[in-house]
Each structure stands twice: as structure tokens, then as C-alpha cells.
Amino acid sequence: LASYIEVCSHEKYPQRGLNAFNFHRGRAKKNLEKSLVLIKNINVFNALLKGFASKGVFPKIREILKIMEEDEVELNLQSYVAIFECLGRISNDNCYLKDIKNFTQSALAKGITFDKMMNEGIFLNDEREIVLRAMRSYxxxxxPQYRTLNVSYKNHLLNHLNCDIQYNPEDVKYKNDGPFKPEDMETSIHKQIAMERGGYVTVKSIECRDTPSEEVLRYRQVLDNHYEMWAEAAQSAFNRDLATLTAHRSALNFEPYMRCIPLKDYIDIIIDEAKKIAQGSETYSPTVNMLHRDMGSKVYARYKILRKQKTD
Structure with a gap:
């Protein structure tokens, strides 16, 4: 359920995640199924808070907090980060100053200070600046007093490698004003993400090969044409199944997962898996469960890369 809510929030539909949560909670309270229990996992509630905080919908934040109070679920540090993010997005001219004060006092009563939130909280995109804006309203x-990053080893096999420079990194001077420039780092990040997105790397062969003959080139062209046919068939089937899921509205279905990454990425994953099977042994084929697991892992990897790309 937490993953479902996160995907809904990622797609800017947090209300759909809340509907699924309320559906599960309602059935659990009515004891319609013995396997269903009231959700006490704070990560589920934080995913809900996070989804509405990113859109600045404070009434829904109040609704979720009321549910947490009824179900006796305690707020943690990340919960307060989401609350302050929401308040920071909507607090113009200190119109929500009273709420900011109330939540600040509630957090301090639990030993959660502003510095602790800024050091231990998880932030994406502009969230850190938004939370800081709410804090400065109070x-x-x-x-913020940020902790110094500890980069020393804590292992008896590596402790002898520690040196004073590690404890005072600001004192280190490089002859070229740094190991690399900011623009070089940005370029390297884009290259790394592109490599992760592709899922594989190309290594040049040292084998000395002759120029391919016309027959080989013709066979390669035929193979490429088949790959294009596979891609068209996969795209048609994917769109058909997605339309079926969209038409079949329910509290929980696979539609948000089918939309969590671009269609092209799904087709690439399907074609890559088909290529691997076609190039494999004729006497062995993976089970359906293995295919589901491997392709699911690739989809999740693409989803994480997409989140990286959208994080400045």
C-alpha cells in the first residue's frame, strides 16, 4: 500500500492514494477480512502527507493527521518535514503562522528540533528551501546548523588510513582549485544517469574483424526490422491493456504502476527481454515468475532513475 500511495503521489494524484488507504482502513475496521488489519506503519502515512504537501493541500493534511490520531499513530521527523513543507508552500504573509507555531511546539515536545529536521530529513527538489521558509516564519x-560529514573509517583493518585532512576537508587546497569544476560535475552526472537509464554499457572489442559482407548487413537489417515489428506489437498490446485497466476503476489496480515510467521505457524493457530470450539456449527458458521478477526489477530501476532526473 505504501508503494501504491508513493506512485500515486509521484504522478500528482495523491487523492487516489488516499482513497485506496481509506478503502483498506474501512474494510479493516469492519472486519470484512481477517487478513486485513489497521495500518500502523508510519511510512504509509508519511507517503500520504508527502503527496498532499507537494501540492500544498493543507485540509487533506489535517484529514490525515486526524486519522493518525484516531489510529494512535505517532508523528515522526519525516512527518513534520512534510507538514512544514505544506505550510511553507501556502503560508503567504504569515497567514498560517498559528499552525506553524502549533506544529513547532508539538515537534519540540518530542525532541525534534529544526536543526534535526534539516540534518536528518529527506528532501527533493526545492523542498529544503520550502521547509526553511516555514521555519523562518516562526x-x-x-x-540551520548542519553537521560536519564524518568521512573517516571505523574499521580496525582501515583505521590506519585515517588522517587529519579527513577531519578538516575545508583546509584542503588543490593546485587547480579543486579536483573538478562544477560544470564538469554536472556533465558527469548526466552521463551517469544516461548510462543507468540504458541499463548496459558498450565495450569496444579488441578482436580484429573484417568489414562485414553485404549478406551480413542484409541479415542485420532483417533483424532490425523484426525488432521494430516486436516494438509495434508490444506497444499495441500495452496500450490495449492499459485502456482496460483505466476503464476498470477500483480502489486498487495496476494502472498507476503502468504509468510510473514513460511508455517508451516499458517497450525497451520488453524488447530487451525478448532479445535475451531469443539469443539464449533453445533447451532452456525462464519461468513466468522469473520473467516477472526480472522485468519488475528493471521497471523499478527506471523509476528510480526518473526520480533522479526530476531531482535538481
Missing amino acids: DQNYV
């Missing part, structure tokens, strides 16, 4: 002079 304390205009607040300046």
Missing part, C-alpha cells in the same frame, strides 16, 4: 533569525 523564527526569522533561524540559520
